Amino acid sequence: MTFKIAIIGAGSVGFTKKLISDLLKVPEFEEVEFALTDINAHNLEMIAGIIARIIEVNGLKTRLTHTTDRRKALEGARYVMNVVRIGGLEAFASDISIPLKYGVDQCVGDTICAGGILYAQRGIHAMLEFCQDIREVSEPGALLLNYANPMAMMTWAAIDHGKVNTVGLCHGVQNGHRQIATALGVPMDETDIICSGINHQTWYLDIRHKGRKVTREELTEAFERHPVFSQQEKVRIDVLKRFGFYSTESNGHLSEYLPWYRKRPEQILDWISLDEWIHGETGGYLRYTTENRNWFETDFPKFLEEAGKPLKDYKRTDEHASHILEALETGRTYRGHFNVKNGGVIRNLPADCIIESPGFVDRFGINMVEGITLPDACAATCSASVNVQRMGMKAAIAGNVELLKQSVLHDPLVGAICTPEEVWQMVDEMLVAQAQWLPQYADAIPAAKKRLENPRVKTREWNGAARMGVRSVEELRAKQSAKLSDGHGLGTKVMG
DSSP states (O other): OOOEEEEETTTSTTHHHHHHHHHHTSGGGTTOEEEEEOSOHHHHHHHHHHHHHHHHHTTOOOEEEEESOHHHHHTTOSEEEEOOOTTHHHHHHHHHHHHHHTTOOOSOOSSSHHHHHHHHHHHHHHHHHHHHHHHHHSOTTOEEEEOOSSHHHHHHHHHHTSOOOEEEOOSHHHHHHHHHHHHHTSOGGGEEEEEEEETTEEEEEEEEETTEEOOHHHHHHHHHHOTTHHHHOHHHHHHHHHHSSOBSSOHHHHHHHSSSSSSSHHHHHHHOOSSSGGGTOBTHHHHHHHHHHHHHHHTHHHHHHHTTSOGGGOOOOOOHHHHHHHHHHHOOOEEEEEEEEOTTSBTTSOTTSEEEEEEEEETTEEEEOOOBOOOHHHHHHHHHHHHHHHHHHHHHHHTOHHHHHHHHHTOHHHHHHOOHHHHHHHHHHHHHHTGGGOGGGTTTHHHHHHHHTSOSSOOOOOOOSSBOOOOOHHHHHHHHHHHHHTTOOOOOOOOO
16 A cells, blocks of 8 residues: 555654554555654654654665655645644643633643633644645545644534544543553453543443443442542542543543632642642643653654664554554454544534544444433533534634633633633733734734733732642653652653
8 A cells, every 4th residue: 555644743752653653553554655744843853763763674665754844745645644732832831821820720721721722723723724735735535633632623623614524533532441441450452431422521431341331339439449540530530420420531631621620729639639740730731741842852862762673562552543544444444432523423412513432434434323312411511611612613713802702701610710801811811922823813912912001800920739840851760760660651641
């Protein structure tokens, strides 16, 4: 097979290597072409060097190109993967720091909440440019596999306004599936799941071990008696007890989508764990990604050396991309959970929204399992987020400041903390800080600056309830060495 796969944002630390390594484990894909593109030439050169090393060491016929010219990379591509973070860590820092001034304490800030909605404004503008290029120069009917957050809003915009065949992909379902099996003390491959909802708010509706249905009480008891999960997943366990269903998303992520767990600073520490960023730390994902970028820069020679290991020793991951492409090209059926337009798949969520739900892939495409009805509490939580997503997506398309502010105002956590006047001022501040990545708001930025000259509400300098400092490369190495000596890995997780 000699088709072309383009990866936009290929300079992403670690993720491009994982995606390509997975694809190269499919025997039929040995002669495909990978075209890597990124606006950061330095990162692009580094990752291209790593991939070239993998190809060379394994004696593959795979073709590799890399360029900062996106359209050139997309020419003739049958598949396009989007893994970008528009604005990088600089914009991400303001997604966290500005809302903190108004009392909004986020762990991740990349899906909804104030940070996620502004992240969508940056990403959707770029996504429409990507889609235009795909329509004009890629293979007709090319499939866009979107890994970029905020997943629902980005995928929604690509389908409705970019007019490109798009599926959104996340590994939250797999990670939760793995965790559930661990809590139950059984192998993951003996545990079957049906999981449905919206990205990062997907619910394990049916869990079975060797065909036997796992009850709500059994699952709750398993998590509460687990020595680690009982401390790390307090929000998820509390929601499980009250809703009757376990959520895919990490403790820190889930806590910022709901209006109940992070609205009182003095109580945030009651619901989170600080052993890893993903369990609720203030700005945890920002710290984690900053540390990994610094580590990658410093230890690049080591990463290049590791790329010299034979692929036969590499275990293919459960990231969806390689399995989807394998199913489409070979006909070998794959079952996964995909982000697509609802259209009635989930009966009690709006038809126009982006859902994450089970589907099967073969030569005929991605085929979703229809007729799912979410439990009422799960549907209510998802619906609140869908309304925020819809307004946020529409605001990004039109550059509509009023709609953007209404989207942030209706966010569950922001609404539990901020007054309308605080929301209006906070969004003005974020627009001004991120102006260089928000060209659709260019005409509105001067007025926002003018309003900020005479602020109507007071803010405070606050690091949040649980902020931790960025560790040096030396500290990270020491932590890794300590964990390895104990028989454990680094202890960090990749975010979906």
